[in-house]
Amino acid sequence: MELRPILSTLRRHKIATTLIVLEIAFSCAVVCNALFLIGQRLERIQRPTGLDESHLVELHVSGIGKDSDALAVTRDDLSALRAIPGVRAASIINQTVFGSNFGVSGISLRPDQDKPTATETRYLGGTQVIETLGLRVVSGRPFNANEFTDFQTNPTSTPESSSTPVILSQALAERLFPGQNAVGKTLYIDGTNPVVGVVDRLVQPRDNGRSAQYDYAVLMPSNLPYSRGTYLLRVADPAQRQAILKTALQTLRTHGPTRLVSSDDARTLEQARHSYYDDDRTMAWLLVTVCVVLLLVTAGGIVGLTSFWVQQRTRQIGIRRALGASKRQILNYFQTENLMLVSAGIALGMLLAYAINQLLMSKYELPRLPLMYLPVGAVLLWALGQVAVFWPARKAAAVPPAIATRSA
Amino acid sequence: MLAYYLNLALRSFRRNKALTALMVLTIALGIGASMTTLTVFHVLSSDPIPGKSERLFYVQMNALPDSQYDPGDRDELLQMTRLDAESLLKQGHGKRQAMMSAGSVVILPTAAGQSAFRVESRYTTADFFPMFDVPLKHGHAWSARDDADHARVAVISSKLNQQLFGGADGTGRTIQVSGQSLQVIGVLNTWAVNPRFYDLTNDEFGNSEEIFVPFSTAMDLAFPLSGSMWCWGDTPEGKTALSAPCAWLQYWTELGAGSDAADYRRYLDNYIARQHDAGRFKHPGDLKLLNVMQWLDRNHVVPSDVRLQLWLALGFLVICLLNTIGLLLAKFLRRSSEIGVRRALGASRRTVFAQYLVEAGIVGLTGGSLGLGLALLGLAIVRKQPADYAPMAHMDLTMLLATFGLALLSSLLAGALPAWQAMHVTPAIQLKSQ
Numbered sequence: 001m002e003l004r005p006i007l008s009t010l011r012r013h014k015i016a017t018t019l020i021v022l023e024i025a026f027s028c029a030v031v032c033n034a035l036f037l038i039g040q041r042l043e044r045i046q047r048p049t050g051l052d053e054s055h056l057v058e059l060h061v062s063g064i065g066k067d068s069d070a071l072a073v074t075r076d077d078l079s080a081l082r083a084i085p086g087v088r089a090a091s092i093i094n095q096t097v098f099g100s101n102f103g104v105s106g107i108s109l110r111p112d113q114d115k116p117t118a119t120e121t122r123y124l125g126g127t128q129v130i131e132t133l134g135l136r137v138v139s140g141r142p143f144n145a146n147e148f149t150d151f152q153t154n155p156t157s158t159p160e161s162s163s164t165p166v167i168l169s170q171a172l173a174e175r176l177f178p179g180q181n182a183v184g185k186t187l188y189i190d191g192t193n194p195v196v197g198v199v200d201r202l203v204q205p206r207d208n209g210r211s212a213q214y215d216y217a218v219l220m221p222s223n224l225p226y227s228r229g230t231y232l233l234r235v236a237d238p239a240q241r242q243a244i245l246k247t248a249l250q251t252l253r254t255h256g257p258t259r260l261v262s263s264d265d266a267r268t269l270e271q272a273r274h275s276y277y278d279d280d281r282t283m284a285w286l287l288v289t290v291c292v293v294l295l296l297v298t299a300g301g302i303v304g305l306t307s308f309w310v311q312q313r314t315r316q317i318g319i320r321r322a323l324g325a326s327k328r329q330i331l332n333y334f335q336t337e338n339l340m341l342v343s344a345g346i347a348l349g350m351l352l353a354y355a356i357n358q359l360l361m362s363k364y365e366l367p368r369l370p371l372m373y374l375p376v377g378a379v380l381l382w383a384l385g386q387v388a389v390f391w392p393a394r395k396a397a398a399v400p401p402a403i404a405t406r407s408a
Numbered sequence: 409m410l411a412y413y414l415n416l417a418l419r420s421f422r423r424n425k426a427l428t429a430l431m432v433l434t435i436a437l438g439i440g441a442s443m444t445t446l447t448v449f450h451v452l453s454s455d456p457i458p459g460k461s462e463r464l465f466y467v468q469m470n471a472l473p474d475s476q477y478d479p480g481d482r483d484e485l486l487q488m489t490r491l492d493a494e495s496l497l498k499q500g501h502g503k504r505q506a507m508m509s510a511g512s513v514v515i516l517p518t519a520a521g522q523s524a525f526r527v528e529s530r531y532t533t534a535d536f537f538p539m540f541d542v543p544l545k546h547g548h549a550w551s552a553r554d555d556a557d558h559a560r561v562a563v564i565s566s567k568l569n570q571q572l573f574g575g576a577d578g579t580g581r582t583i584q585v586s587g588q589s590l591q592v593i594g595v596l597n598t599w600a601v602n603p604r605f606y607d608l609t610n611d612e613f614g615n616s617e618e619i620f621v622p623f624s625t626a627m628d629l630a631f632p633l634s635g636s637m638w639c640w641g642d643t644p645e646g647k648t649a650l651s652a653p654c655a656w657l658q659y660w661t662e663l664g665a666g667s668d669a670a671d672y673r674r675y676l677d678n679y680i681a682r683q684h685d686a687g688r689f690k691h692p693g694d695l696k697l698l699n700v701m702q703w704l705d706r707n708h709v710v711p712s713d714v715r716l717q718l719w720l721a722l723g724f725l726v727i728c729l730l731n732t733i734g735l736l737l738a739k740f741l742r743r744s745s746e747i748g749v750r751r752a753l754g755a756s757r758r759t760v761f762a763q764y765l766v767e768a769g770i771v772g773l774t775g776g777s778l779g780l781g782l783a784l785l786g787l788a789i790v791r792k793q794p795a796d797y798a799p800m801a802h803m804d805l806t807m808l809l810a811t812f813g814l815a816l817l818s819s820l821l822a823g824a825l826p827a828w829q830a831m832h833v834t835p836a837i838q839l840k841s842q
Contacts, residue, residue, distance in 0.1 A: 287720070290441070312742060
């Protein structure tokens with residue numbers, strides 16, 4: 001196909017050509033970045049926590065006033081909860097993943113350090129905590145039964161003398177002791193804390209601070225009173241989760257002192273995850289909608305403009321047909337013209353996409369736009385252009401040669 | 409003349425129904441998306457306490473020991489220690505001042521058949537109510553004297569009053585709050601400030617707290633706390649003790665209409681200097697005094713997703729406009745011969761320009777009206793979202809006018825170039841080719 005006649009025609013319609021190229025360029029830039037953002041959100045939504053989420057349910061009870069006997073009540077609660085059929089393990093924990101409670105502390109490698117080496121979130125969990133969460137110990141060992149001590153509101157022993165063992169998430173262990181085995185090392189978090197084990201993954205309850213810290217966590221053994229924690233149950237069969245939650249609520253209502261046991265504070269971990277990522281899901285859907293509508297608008301623009309050009313050039317098309325051009329050649333003419341316009345738009349659009357990405361990077365914590373999104377955007381727009389132009393181009397090809405002999 | 413142009417425009421629309429519909433729809437989508445996101449942005453970034461926001465200041469200071477002080481470390485949400493907050497409160501240098509924290513407490517029912525429930529609570533000092541213009545329906549708020557006496561009193565919201573006393577005046581009644589008896593002395597009228605600027609460490613948007621208790625009383629009764637607390641040392645007496653090395657309180661001050669912030673700043677500088685003298689720390693103390701809007705701005709209260717959506721929608725509008733310009737241009741220039749005839753018959757360039765601008769304007773206004781409908785639909789969808797600011801997404805008069813402004817502006821913008829091109833059609837050539 002000869003390109004020169006197409007170019008000279010386009011040159012006679014400079015403004016319209018510029019407009020359609022600009023429109024395609026903007027669409028390309030927005031679509032590339034939107035696809036990238038959608039990818040980022042989807043990746044976030046699927047981040048693993050390291051927990052056996054599909055088998056976990058959580059419930060929280062609120063005390064009414066002071067309960068001096070809370071530790072004993074909690075022990076009774078837990079044995080009642082463990083006795084529910086279908087419950088494989090149960091424990092109490094100070095903060096749950098995707099929950100609103102959230103403790104942060106600093107870790108030092110030396111006892112006399114002023115500034116901590118790293119900031120991490122600290123989980124305190126009672127007996128069976130590792131089995132309940134479904135954490136995978138990749139190095140060292142889980143806590144021994146005798147390491148779970150009762151939580152004390154006002155510790156009588158000074159922190160220096162406490163030597164609670166800790167288990168680290170692998171990411172944190174790697175951050176503190178790069179390339180070494182963390183097990184057997186000593187940390188200074190709350191007194192002197194020997195590292196007894198490393199789990200492959202454990203994350204913060206919520207995103208806090210830099211995303212690189214998301215999987216920095218320590219776990220400490222402590223039998224908490226119910227007033228300071230949330231009960232976690234690991235069930236044998238995920239299908240039983242709602243039934244078990246109901247039974248558990250009933251069990252807690254009938255056991256122990258009068259407390260506030262509300263079904264509002266009971267949910268499966270999957271429900272918790274779902275509502276935690278609500279905003280991200282909304283944003284991803286919104287971006288998908290915008291992309292689709294944007295592409296439809298652009299397609300509409302191409303159809304509209306090409307239709308006008310076809311109408312405007314009806315006489316010329318007729319003359320070409322009379323001079324021996326086949327229908328196929330007329331069709332090809334408009335398809336090639338569209339390919340050129342879209343290609344120019346894409347070339348400009350890629351620069352624009354890159355510029356928008358730079359802007360987003362400076363304003364949000366976002367990585368650079370991976371290059372693979374550019375060809376994806378390009379292919380999408382090329383395909384869109386060809387689909388959009390097909391209908392007007394076919395109308396053009398259908399112009400009878402006899403038109404040439406009539407006056408306009 | 410305008411009536412004639414309108415008539416011409418209508419004829420033109422009738423000739424190209426599909427194309428006209430496409431242009432109107434494009435503009436409507438662009439306007440609808442932009443106005444939805446602009447309205448959300450407008451609502452979230454508006455002044456929560458107009459008329460007073462200039463005079464209310466959030467006080468921040470860094471009371472870390474020198475060994476842990478890092479001048480590069482800027483914590484935007486940094487709160488006050490109890491020691492500093494109580495000292496400043498006692499000195500009372502501003503017109504009004506209040507320190508506060510929050511939590512959630514369990515309320516026991518007053519009538520049989522009800523069950524206990526949990527509500528959000530605020531622990532604060534007497535000036536809180538006049539300072540933030542909190543409206544009271546029954547009774548009164550507590551006084552500084554009650555603060556000093558650790559009085560067992562509470563002010564409750566009208567919603568809680570409804571729940572507990574069926575809407576009858578609850579003042580004078582005693583309620584059980586986390587196992588303790590408190591006397592209700594006041595009931596609020598509906599009060600919701602959004603964003604809840606006075607404490608950004610808890611939910612930023614939503615209803616106000618259901619129960620307000622004097623800070624000293626809440627500390628006596630060890631009511632549960634929520635929000636953020638940062639401790640940098642051992643806390644043998646507990647994290648809420650007066651001497652605890654923990655930053656966890658919000659401190660607000662109201663300055664008089666005439667007085668200026670610089671004077672209050674000098675007073676705070678002086679306070680820091682006295683801490684230096686007392687040997688508490690030597691670092692500068694990172695004093696900050698921010699009024700409501702500065703405070704909200706610094707803490708990025710408008711969620712970053714909302715900003716992103718706004719930019720996305722404006723980008724979308726630009727593309728829709730480019731699309732409309734292209735289509736209008738093609739449409740107008742196809743009528744070159746018609747323009748040629750009009751010009752040859754004596755129409756000036758200006759009248760041709762006006763005629764085509766009217767046509768573009770009608771497309772724009774029709775698209776704008778449809779876009780308003782889309783924006784209302786969009787806002788209804790936003791309100792269905794789980795985000796905590798969602799229920800606030802309503803269009804107000806300002807945004808309604810802005811919608812039509814934007815629609816008219818964008819259609820004129822879209823129409824100007826094609827109309828300009830149309831008016832420059834050379835009549836002679838057009839007539840010759842007929």
